[in-house]
Amino acid sequence: MTYNLDDMRDLLLQVQKPARYVGGEIGQTVKDLCEVDVRVAFCFPDIYDIGMSHLGLRLLYGVLNEQKGTWCERAFQPWTDMEEKMREEGIKLYTMESHTSLDEFDLVAFTLQYEMCYPTVLNMLELGGLPLYAKDRTGLKNIVVGGGPCAYNPEPLAPFFDIFSIGEGEEAWPELTDKLREARVKGWSREEFLFEVSKMEGFYVPSLYDVTYKEDGTIGSFAPNREGVPAVVRKRIIRDFDQVYYPKTQMIPFTEAVHDRVTIELFRGCIRGCRFCQAGMLFRPIRCKSADTLVKDACTLLENTGYEQLSLCSLSSSDYPEIEKLVDELIRYTEPRGINLSLPSLRVDNFSKELAAKITGVKKSTFTFAPEAGSQRMRDVINKNVTEEDIERSCRIAFENGNSSVKLYFMMGLPTETDEDLDAIHSMADKIIGYFYDTDKQKRNRFIHIAISLATFIPKPFTPFQWEAQNSEEEVHRKQNYLYGKVAKKQVSLSHHDCRTSMIEAILARGDRRLAPVLEAVSKSGSKLDAWTEHFNYERWQQAFKAAGVDGNFYSLRKRDYDEILPWDFIDIGVTKDYLKKEALRAYAAETTRNCKEGCTGCGANAMLGRKCDV
Amino acid sequence: MFKDMRARFCKTDSAIYFSHLDLNRAVMRALRRSGIPFWSKGGFSPHPYCVFAQPLSLGYESEGELFDFRVTGEFDPEALKAAFPDSMKILEIYEPRDHFKQLAWADYRIELKTAVDAEAVQKAFEEPLTVLKKTKRSEAEVDIREFIRSLAAEPGGEGVILHATLAAGSQRSLSPNYLAEGLSNAGIPAEIRRVRRLGFLREDGEFFR
Numbered sequence: 001m002t003y004n005l006d007d008m009r010d011l012l013l014q015v016q017k018p019a020r021y022v023g024g025e026i027g028q029t030v031k032d033l034c035e036v037d038v039r040v041a042f043c044f045p046d047i048y049d050i051g052m053s054h055l056g057l058r059l060l061y062g063v064l065n066e067q068k069g070t071w072c073e074r075a076f077q078p079w080t081d082m083e084e085k086m087r088e089e090g091i092k093l094y095t096m097e098s099h100t101s102l103d104e105f106d107l108v109a110f111t112l113q114y115e116m117c118y119p120t121v122l123n124m125l126e127l128g129g130l131p132l133y134a135k136d137r138t139g140l141k142n143i144v145v146g147g148g149p150c151a152y153n154p155e156p157l158a159p160f161f162d163i164f165s166i167g168e169g170e171e172a173w174p175e176l177t178d179k180l181r182e183a184r185v186k187g188w189s190r191e192e193f194l195f196e197v198s199k200m201e202g203f204y205v206p207s208l209y210d211v212t213y214k215e216d217g218t219i220g221s222f223a224p225n226r227e228g229v230p231a232v233v234r235k236r237i238i239r240d241f242d243q244v245y246y247p248k249t250q251m252i253p254f255t256e257a258v259h260d261r262v263t264i265e266l267f268r269g270c271i272r273g274c275r276f277c278q279a280g281m282l283f284r285p286i287r288c289k290s291a292d293t294l295v296k297d298a299c300t301l302l303e304n305t306g307y308e309q310l311s312l313c314s315l316s317s318s319d320y321p322e323i324e325k326l327v328d329e330l331i332r333y334t335e336p337r338g339i340n341l342s343l344p345s346l347r348v349d350n351f352s353k354e355l356a357a358k359i360t361g362v363k364k365s366t367f368t369f370a371p372e373a374g375s376q377r378m379r380d381v382i383n384k385n386v387t388e389e390d391i392e393r394s395c396r397i398a399f400e401n402g403n404s405s406v407k408l409y410f411m412m413g414l415p416t417e418t419d420e421d422l423d424a425i426h427s428m429a430d431k432i433i434g435y436f437y438d439t440d441k442q443k444r445n446r447f448i449h450i451a452i453s454l455a456t457f458i459p460k461p462f463t464p465f466q467w468e469a470q471n472s473e474e475e476v477h478r479k480q481n482y483l484y485g486k487v488a489k490k491q492v493s494l495s496h497h498d499c500r501t502s503m504i505e506a507i508l509a510r511g512d513r514r515l516a517p518v519l520e521a522v523s524k525s526g527s528k529l530d531a532w533t534e535h536f537n538y539e540r541w542q543q544a545f546k547a548a549g550v551d552g553n554f555y556s557l558r559k560r561d562y563d564e565i566l567p568w569d570f571i572d573i574g575v576t577k578d579y580l581k582k583e584a585l586r587a588y589a590a591e592t593t594r595n596c597k598e599g600c601t602g603c604g605a606n607a608m609l610g611r612k613c614d615v
Numbered sequence: 616m617f618k619d620m621r622a623r624f625c626k627t628d629s630a631i632y633f634s635h636l637d638l639n640r641a642v643m644r645a646l647r648r649s650g651i652p653f654w655s656k657g658g659f660s661p662h663p664y665c666v667f668a669q670p671l672s673l674g675y676e677s678e679g680e681l682f683d684f685r686v687t688g689e690f691d692p693e694a695l696k697a698a699f700p701d702s703m704k705i706l707e708i709y710e711p712r713d714h715f716k717q718l719a720w721a722d723y724r725i726e727l728k729t730a731v732d733a734e735a736v737q738k739a740f741e742e743p744l745t746v747l748k749k750t751k752r753s754e755a756e757v758d759i760r761e762f763i764r765s766l767a768a769e770p771g772g773e774g775v776i777l778h779a780t781l782a783a784g785s786q787r788s789l790s791p792n793y794l795a796e797g798l799s800n801a802g803i804p805a806e807i808r809r810v811r812r813l814g815f816l817r818e819d820g821e822f823f824r
Contacts, residue, residue, distance in 0.1 A: 024629030306648030
């Protein structure tokens, strides 16, 4: 079904921010259907404002639309007021570009950024008019494909998806659309097509694998059910990252997106190896773009879009080898044009005075650090190689530059954590206040404010902590209360993340196929947009677990043996399981591991590259 | 130092769903994107100077929207036109004659859904049509006819089409929504289906330019 915007006028004028639902932005791609043979709906399982901020969407949208014959369009989860109206009027979820319902598309692609979006994915499939389960979809259309970081443990979503794309998509996705063309020419059935896709590097077809379980509930076997299907799925990476496709323009939302700016991507991977961090392992090996390429990309994008803000994207900007040169050259362009340059993800241990001066010269903002843990011992356990001295030095630089607001991110419930480690969170805040009052009065601001943000640790697949148990809800509450009880100074404020969301996230993150009925039940009971506090309903989740007869604690609160078959073991991310285990053992000994710049630590990821990482 | 310029543009299709804030941002970005030598006010984050004649309610179409901008040198009007989407097409770029302060009236084409015929609607405007008019500070009972310069009703659409010139100045203005309200209050149930702003006039009735 293709909808006419004008027919939906009355409906659109009754909802908030109707600009979210009409498309027509500068930079969107519209193609002549006579010249299109593969139609892709790129679905972002959150609202427009969030989805339009996402770099991955821009990259794949661009790469697919560059391909002749492919037309990639966008779809987002509507806000609840719009969804209600759509359901009342019988309007299916449609794309921004041509206003066509999802069930008309050949490929329906979902980017899975965060576990809590799973109910939204199911809701969008249903609202788009597609059968929920892969087995109920037929023919060579409506092929539902998942990608993004959560696809590295796709198992909870397995029965709903036809294909998962594992790893980076810029090269893999055009290959997938070409495979569909081949299938049509050769007259393959849907099953034959999926079988052929399963043999391509970086693609996982869940229906071609069977899982058995032991009596204790752990996995007994996980293997292909058809000859020729690989037992191990290797993630895809872009080997020549400097030369990879990067869009020349960006879609410009009319209604404001959360991150409404030009973004350039400095590098993929991370040299740090923090033991709780999934992205740090998933996106290895480390590959950088040259500063020249980045400056060129940035100028092209700024000129073509008219944006007034430029942001650098990576897991840790200050680890970029050419950071000084890059910032210098970018400022030379942005400053005379009144463009704001923002540099997120800086590290406290290599943050230089020069860099600070450069950035504050552009715009003063809150100084945000993520020590993650209060005590040095705890930071050594998680391999967050930041010392007290680093924090002191960075804070002093920040205060001398006039910053007066510091935001500190911590995690609670880390492996081996004791109350002494929690005490250290407060003493760190006290010390930072001390550094502030030490600073020359002429240079520093008059007031200081420290905002401490507490998150709950969630063990994630493909990290050294993938075998760990999460703290129980009671334990997390106890620790939160303990910390709140210690806030005494008026300059310090404490906030925390709802730990119930973290509980569900932990279950889904390390879940297996047996969670699918839970997801179906929770979605049927109306869950969606669970990442929004106002929409997260814990009772609904509890009921869904009960109805499906699944014990969530089995996935979150249970410590695994090293020889247990984990649901995601069949995926090869480059970093070896042996390395993760070695790192886990070092964590218990509170032994740190050097960063990749100081010397290769042998994680195994560079084997995918066939050369050394760019560090 | 700079030269004042004015652009007349339309707001149709998907652009009718943009709020005034969205529109403001879109125009500033278009000015940057066009590469023309726009004038900035300066300040910490200098942005292109641009001022709008009158905000347009969400959902209304227009073919007579205006914004003023300033240039510091020669520029190619085509470059500016190219930076706008079709739904916000620039129709004309010129050096302004009138100041926005002189803007007093706006012409509208208003589609009304009503069971009553055009003649009866026209006749209704011969008697006082009171509505509760809300302003930022207060609300008061007013006769909307005080805000109407001219009005003609004819059959069309889902009932009646009004061609109306309504107050649109900074001191006094009337949203077309009040016409339906006024009629309904006078016992003629009417619903606004579609509004299109056609252009602006000065106090003396001259075309605003």
